[in-house]
Amino acid sequence: MTKTNGTILIIDDNPTNLEVLYETLVTAKYEILVQMSGEEGIEIAIQQQPDLILLDVMMPGMDGFETCRRLQANAITQSIPIIFMTALTDSEDKIKGLSLGAVDYITKPFRQKEVLARVNIHIKLKRTTHELEQRVEERTQELSQTLHSLKQMQLQLVQNEKMSALGQLVAGVAHEINNPMGCINGNFVLMEDSVKDLFQVIDCYQKELPQPSVCLQECIEAVDLDYLRLDLPKMFESMHTAISRIKDISNSLRTFSRADNNKYVLFNIHEAINSTILILKHRLKASESRPEIEVYKDYGQLPLIECYPGQLNQVFMNIIANAIDAIDEANLQHKNYNNNQKNYIYIKTTITENQKSVLISIKDSGFGINQKIKNQIFEHLFTTKEVGKGTGLGLAIVHQIIIEKHHGSIEVNSEIGQGTEFLITIPIHQ
Numbered sequence: 163m164t165k166t167n168g169t170i171l172i173i174d175d176n177p178t179n180l181e182v183l184y185e186t187l188v189t190a191k192y193e194i195l196v197q198m199s200g201e202e203g204i205e206i207a208i209q210q211q212p213d214l215i216l217l218d219v220m221m222p223g224m225d226g227f228e229t230c231r232r233l234q235a236n237a238i239t240q241s242i243p244i245i246f247m248t249a250l251t252d253s254e255d256k257i258k259g260l261s262l263g264a265v266d267y268i269t270k271p272f273r274q275k276e277v278l279a280r281v282n283i284h285i286k287l288k289r290t291t292h293e294l295e296q297r298v299e300e301r302t303q304e305l306s307q308t309l310h311s312l313k314q315m316q317l318q319l320v321q322n323e324k325m326s327a328l329g330q331l332v333a334g335v336a337h338e339i340n341n342p343m344g345c346i347n348g349n350f351v352l353m354e355d356s357v358k359d360l361f362q363v364i365d366c367y368q369k370e371l372p373q374p375s376v377c378l379q380e381c382i383e384a385v386d387l388d389y390l391r392l393d394l395p396k397m398f399e400s401m402h403t404a405i406s407r408i409k410d411i412s413n414s415l416r417t418f419s420r421a422d423n424n425k426y427v428l429f430n431i432h433e434a435i436n437s438t439i440l441i442l443k444h445r446l447k448a449s450e451s452r453p454e455i456e457v458y459k460d461y462g463q464l465p466l467i468e469c470y471p472g473q474l475n476q477v478f479m480n481i482i483a484n485a486i487d488a489i490d491e492a493n494l495q496h497k498n499y500n501n502n503q504k505n506y507i508y509i510k511t512t513i514t515e516n517q518k519s520v521l522i523s524i525k526d527s528g529f530g531i532n533q534k535i536k537n538q539i540f541e542h543l544f545t546t547k548e549v550g551k552g553t554g555l556g557l558a559i560v561h562q563i564i565i566e567k568h569h570g571s572i573e574v575n576s577e578i579g580q581g582t583e584f585l586i587t588i589p590i591h592q
Contacts, residue, residue: 173203200224488528
């Protein structure tokens, strides 16, 4: 098919004019459409959307001015340049045509060079305008995307700063806990030994003085010595458990608040998961709206992996906290939701078949998510939570940490009524 310089619609009721223009423009390699009335011309213009319209002013029925007015009023044809063809020399008529949206005039009788010059320049102008509009639109889209990306980066930087500040705060709290805990633990051991020594001394006195004085007997009965002898070991055991619990919390806080350098370090994934669970333990307890959330751990034999520990702590914190939110939401929405089924979070770790990566599965007993949400879940600023309860950054940051920072993968499996499972794969060596 021969390439043309463009398509021109001629609207004129005069066959002689049509013939002259047709021969002139076809010779210049333009494709020509011809109509002899304004109504038919408008219809063809809408259907074919030519590059230019040559429009006669004086036509029976709908004249050129009315035809131009209707073409300009139609969204499909309003951008097509219109050149009036007229024998009129009155400047007011020319002004009227231009005010209606025409771009130029060609006077009769036609001069071939003038016709071609005006047609060529206006088709080039239309194409240049179209190209510029496309560039502006593309540039606008680029700027819009850049602005959106900058907003995302800004929000993520704020989130990272929050996490960094939280990490420093947590590290400081852990340090402040450790100092008095060292003192408490040391003195506790001494106190326990001292109490044992005191009971040994009391036992010796009772052997030496099987018949104590009335005053001493009253003191023994007042303190209920036999009860103390039985109850104090239980108190010490309870205190020992509490001290161990505080130590575990402190260690978990220290693990969670690890600051990342610009290089990978060897790290135990299970430490990160355990620390997260311990920090979130208060949220796992039973509440008025639901029973306790049980956490089941099925840990495989994993090697230490090369990673950024602080970032992985953030990953597990976001996913497990979201799992708790999902279970809470399911119980709130459905009071009778699975009453016979426990609320649970099931965590399993294994090594992949090729022995090159670790696989972490975190599954909850929440209500699950539909396909549409599943497709958007890792997008920046996407959240299903109420205003003020979610930033839409958590899982987007999780995705970035796993994919970009650790060259791994993350998938989500979920069906309505079946809970949600996150599958994370992280290479052992980076």
